[in-house]
Amino acid sequence: MTEHKNVLGTKLVACCTSPMTGYYRDGYCRTGGQDYEVHVVCAQMSSAFLGFTKSQGNDLSTPIPQYNFPGLKPGDRWCLCASRWREALEVGVAPKIILEATHVRALEILSFSDLKQYELN
Template sequence: MTQRNVLGGELDECGRDPITGFYRDATCTVGPEDLGHHSICAVVTAEFLEHQRSIGNDLTTPQHQHGFAGLHPGDTWCVTVHNWLLAHQSGVAAPVRLAATNEAVLRFVPLEILRSYAVDVPDDTSSLDF
């Protein structure tokens, strides 16, 4: 089954360097095993990474046993809805790549909020409400 992005199109890749996604398939694909709902494709910033560390989600320290080298500002990463929302509420949410953010997130975050953090714009915007 093909998963869609929040704009209604095919779900784009979020990142390959480092490879992201709960399933490590470079996309923010969601499934029953992904209890954290890693559905938002974020371009991480230093402020976002520090916030994540402060809430117990250290994304910068390498964990070589899991093949994780740690994130740096500018990396793209599929983040959990809950942790992204906590960052949003604290004013440090990471920018979002809408074309690579899974539509399943819309059950938790309104599209208007995601758009306010958007760093990508689709080629054809005629179907979008502005």
């Protein structure tokens, strides 16, 4: 893997491998030319966020066996679209994020101060 940077300017670390996340399903929130939604924010799921994204038409909690997708539950980590995280922020349900595993491209859509405010400690 080519070295990718996180929002801190250091080497991007894996977000989660169980369940396997990332646009490329390699555990990393990295992006490429075909990733039009820019899945670069490593977030820890909360019930409030899962309910919100389901209400927006993106049900992340229901398993889809044919795609080997187990469905997410609160506490799971997942690479989110930067725009979806921003929408959740605007309505007060943004999940906590892992800065070391959030790709630097998130800063094209989100402010570092917003990301830092939601850092998982």
